[in-house]
Amino acid sequence: MAMERLLAEISRAHFPRPPATLEEVAAFEARAGWRLDDDLRAFYLHCNGAELFEPSPESNYSILPLAKVHRARVVMRGRDEDSAGPPSWYALVDCQDSDYVLLDVAGGRGAYPLLDGWHETYPHRCRRIAASFSEFLERALDSEDPLFWLRK
Template sequence: MNIEQLVKLIKQKHHLSGIEINPPATLSDIIEFENQIGFSLPPDFREFYLTCNGFCCNEDIFNMIPFQEIIESQQNFGNSWFYFSEYMIYSDMWGLRYTATGQFEIFNDSYPDKILSSSLNEFLQRFLTGNVFDTGGLYEWHNELRINNSNE
């Protein structure tokens, strides 16, 4: 499933509880953002921002953060990383990090050393399946990874 399809399904799932999908970013918006953060976005992040420049979902007050909001606050980005998602008005955040080896890592600010994925597609599928707290959701993903890592 591609990013555009995932955004459409997330919109359908949350239309009754409330969701606002932002208009797409332009290619020049993306290039300007990449210049601010110091690296080029991976293809799935580019696809997401060309589909929509973030969204606000009433479910768990979960947001995919638009470029302007990321850049407005210095604590939302740094050298080779930025927070792209948050819930409960920045109670918890998910970020993308570009490593020295040229890899991308999605992480949660509560467990910055635990890599959830390198795929925004996988991240959005987890949100589509279980929101933040439900079965199959983002927090269950954290717990699955924590348990799997402790068994190694």
């Protein structure tokens, strides 16, 4: 599904926040040290975070606003050091109970893959659950709320 249709679906049936400004996007990129890929840029200029299916705090998919997107090791382990996880992993989606979907920006170009940041196995076992944010979003919206990567 094209990103435009995914964003329209979020606006129609979910809980988006107001859009980020170009200045907020630029400030985030300067702080983080990496650029949003095309999918993420389109999302954040459409809505600066969103809850899918249920409003906060009940949402299984709480896509964080730019101001809350930080290194996963800081969010999940409280310290910004290599023993707490790779510096290229960022917490992007809060899934409740200290679990996150992580964005891996190590590649630096094109779409960034997304990983399962289950707090019990982080940072040792974080499997890829989507090759891009648009793939993640499409699969999340199709899930009807359960975390799609946990289905058997």
